[in-house]
Amino acid sequence: MNDRHKRMWQMDIGPEQPDRRRFLRGSLALGALPLLGGCSISDEPIVEKALLQVSRFNDRVQAWLFDPEQLAPTYPESMITRPFPFNAYYSLDKVPQVDGERFRLQVGGRVADQRPWSLAELRTLPQTDQVTRLICVEGWSAIGKWGGVRFSDFLERIGADLEAQYVGFRCADGYYTSIDMPTALHPQTLLTLTFDGQVLPARYGFPLKLRMPTKLGYKNPKHVEALFVTNTYPGGYWEDRGYNWFGGS
Amino acid sequence: MNAQPVMANKAAGDVPPVHPLWLRLTHWLNALAVVLMVMSGWRIYNASPLFDFRFPDEITLGGWLAGAILWHFAAMWLLVVNGLLYLSINTATGRLGRRFFPLSPRGFAADLKAAFHGRLSHADPRRYNTVQRAAYLFVILDLVLLVLSGLVLWKSVQFPLLRELMGGYETARYVHFFTMAALVGFVVIHVAMALLVPRSLLHMIRGR
Structure with a gap:
């Protein structure tokens, strides 16, 4: 692990923490969403609105560029980044501790079979694993090995409406995000139960993390406790704060 | 050489601008x-x-x-x-071919030497000297590389060939950084040169 990764490990509790505080302060003061606080040109609501419209346009461009057959590169296990960086919008000591015994994955929305899933039940489904590169919106990347259920298998099993537009996720740490259906059905999109061959550790998202090597890190929710299929845009924690929604790689 | 500016003054409308609109x-x-x-x-x-x-x-x-x-x-x-x-x-x-070529290493060396001695001719603004040709072609290629490496950073999965040509995602970050640095270096020199020959700035604004 080089120094850069070490620094990330220690200080990264979300994309540019000091600025995020400024953003939060700004939003409290103005009661609005000054995403671009700190620069006088971009504080203009009209500029902000235009930039967000381009971001929506970029969502469509990315959906168009997305090739459901195109696989992300995979790597030998010797290339796994050790230790793998922890990254969340909070520090390591705030990681939620979920009781695996009592945990049930809630399934809702446009889904035929809405019965909740225990971890034991999820472990009985066919498992697969892959070593892929996680690319963070901040620019850094790290290689990890995730294992679990192919998400397309899971969606089929629960009778999800595969023609719907979005799959949304709610997490035990208050995080939430959503993805497009083509990415949900991508062969490398996994509902993961393990990291590096071990039960998913809390810091990497116990009990469940959705892993997509075709999307940036913030699109890969950890501590997933509920998912729903919908045609109503669900947004996301960082997406609602200005990050691009598609967030594809 | 003396005749041209006079001519331009007499019939500005007839003479094409130094730089087209x-x-x-x-x-x-x-x-x-x-x-x-x-x-x-x-x-x-x-x-x-x-x-x-x-x-x-x-x-x-x-x-x-x-x-x-x-x-x-x-x-x-x-x-x-x-x-x-x-x-x-x-x-x-055909402007690219006319303005930027030929581009000989010997001409470049001679013009660079002249530039350092402050003797580079700017008498005819319609003709780039060899240093200008090389610099502008360089920045065009640099921008192409900057955009391509940026494309790899944005869409590393969707453009596998480009990603491998850049040496992978992490190497593309360095390519993106150094092509940015080269671009900024160019801009610094370019602006300094334009200020040294203010007429060239007017040409780029008014065309004349």
Whole structure:
């Protein structure tokens, strides 16, 4: 692990923490969403609105560029980044501790079979694993090995409406995000139960993390406790704060 | 050489401008796109620096990472569409061939020497000296590489061939950084030269 990764490990509790505080302060003061606080040109609501419209346009461009057959590169296990960086919008000591015994994955929305899933039940489904590169919106990347259920298998099993537009996720740490259906059905999109061959550790998202090597890190929710299929845009924690929604790689 | 400016004064309408309108427009739009891209890019760099330094926040654009990314991924359209327009018109009109070639190493060395002695001729603004030709061609190629490496950073999965040509995602970050550094280096020299020969600045604004 080089120094850069070490620094990330220690200080990264979300994309540019000091600025995020400024953003939060700004939003409290103005009661609005000054995403671009700190620069006088971009504080203009009209500029902000235009930039967000381009971001929506970029969502469509990315959906168009997305090739459901195109696989992300995979790597030998010797290339796994050790230790793998922890990254969340909070520090390591705030990681939620979920009781695996009592945990049930809630399934809702446009889904035929809405019965909740225990971890034991999820472990009985066919498992697969892959070593892929996680690319963070901040620019850094790290290689990890995730294992679990192919998400397309899971969606089929629960009778999800595969023609719907979005799959949304709610997490035990208050995080939430959503993805497009083509990415949900991508062969490398996994509902993961393990990291590096071990039960998913809390810091990497116990009990469940959705892993997509075709999307940036913030699109890969950890501590997933509920998912729903919908045609109503669900947004996301960082997406609602200005990050691009598609967030594809 | 003396006759030309007089002629230009007498019948300004008949003499074609030093730089055609399309060139002046694409030049200034490109300048705007480059400023937006570089300033927002520095902010993005600061989120995860490749080296042991950060760019001062005051000279960056966007306020925080998400804002910088919004700017960067909006200005990229201006940079690319305008750049393609410039390259197409420049090629189609034959201006690229006329203005930038021939480009001989010997001519370059001679003109560079003359430039350092302050003896480089700017008598005919319609003719680029060899140093100019090399510098402008360099920055065109640099921008192409900058955009291509940026494409790998944005869509590393969707463009596998380009990703491998760049040496993978992590190497593409360095390519993106160094092509940015080369671009900024060019801009510094370019602006200094334009200020040394203010007439060239007027040509790029008014065409004459």
